[in-house]
Amino acid sequence: MEIKQSTRIQTSVLNGVEKKVLVWFANHLPKWVTSDMMTAVGIVGAFLCGLGFALTNYSIYWLWLSVGGLLLNWFGDSLDGTIARVRHQQRPVYGYYLDHNIDTINEAFMFVGAGLSPLMHMSMALACYSAYLALTVYVSINAHLKSEFKLTYAKMGPTEFRLIIIIADILLMYIPALSNVSCTIEIFSQPVLCGVLDIVAGVILFILIIMYLVSFIHDARWFAKHDPLPKKKD
Numbered sequence: 001m002e003i004k005q006s007t008r009i010q011t012s013v014l015n016g017v018e019k020k021v022l023v024w025f026a027n028h029l030p031k032w033v034t035s036d037m038m039t040a041v042g043i044v045g046a047f048l049c050g051l052g053f054a055l056t057n058y059s060i061y062w063l064w065l066s067v068g069g070l071l072l073n074w075f076g077d078s079l080d081g082t083i084a085r086v087r088h089q090q091r092p093v094y095g096y097y098l099d100h101n102i103d104t105i106n107e108a109f110m111f112v113g114a115g116l117s118p119l120m121h122m123s124m125a126l127a128c129y130s131a132y133l134a135l136t137v138y139v140s141i142n143a144h145l146k147s148e149f150k151l152t153y154a155k156m157g158p159t160e161f162r163l164i165i166i167i168a169d170i171l172l173m174y175i176p177a178l179s180n181v182s183c184t185i186e187i188f189s190q191p192v193l194c195g196v197l198d199i200v201a202g203v204i205l206f207i208l209i210i211m212y213l214v215s216f217i218h219d220a221r222w223f224a225k226h227d228p229l230p231k232k233k234d
Helices: 015-028 035-057 060-086 092-115 122-145 158-174 196-226
Strands: 007-009 148-150 182-187 190-195
Touching: 015 060, 035 060, 035 092, 060 092, 060 158, 092 122, 122 196, 158 196, 190 196
Parallel strands: 007 148
Antiparallel strands: 182 190
């Protein structure tokens, strides 16, 4: 089976530094450390992140487990592909299949975990997950039709979003007043009390929706131009 490898488009704020760090790790890890092992590390990190969120029902300081899980998830999720590229062991078909399926599972762990915490409504967590899935479908379609694998939008990528969540977690643990920040919004005439993490998630959700719509409209015009209506025969 042959497949044309899509061009990776990654222009995030931290991309330059991140790439150097990941290549350094890939060159210095033992040879017995494989891409599949790093994928497994990423899954464990995502699970621990979600577990840390859920355990905040008992103590806010369980957010440290969430922070550690996010870092572990970044390490595994970012290095699995980097190791393959550095060692010239790319497997485009297998890698593409595994990466997208595992990412979907990883995000489910994290979003559902956040929704199970007292810091975020489950409905908000699932709304963010839905937006993530919409972007995933968009990226997959473009990878197939345009051979472009877009990883960043408006200079923001997975690493930047992880960093935002880490910063929010630490602030929540060490600035107790933030836990009391809230606002009430009406949804279908029903008042809903939103905490600070709901507000952060709402901002992220808004950004994801805007990025999706702008990218969708832009590419729809591109496809319409490159795949015009057939001319009518006389």
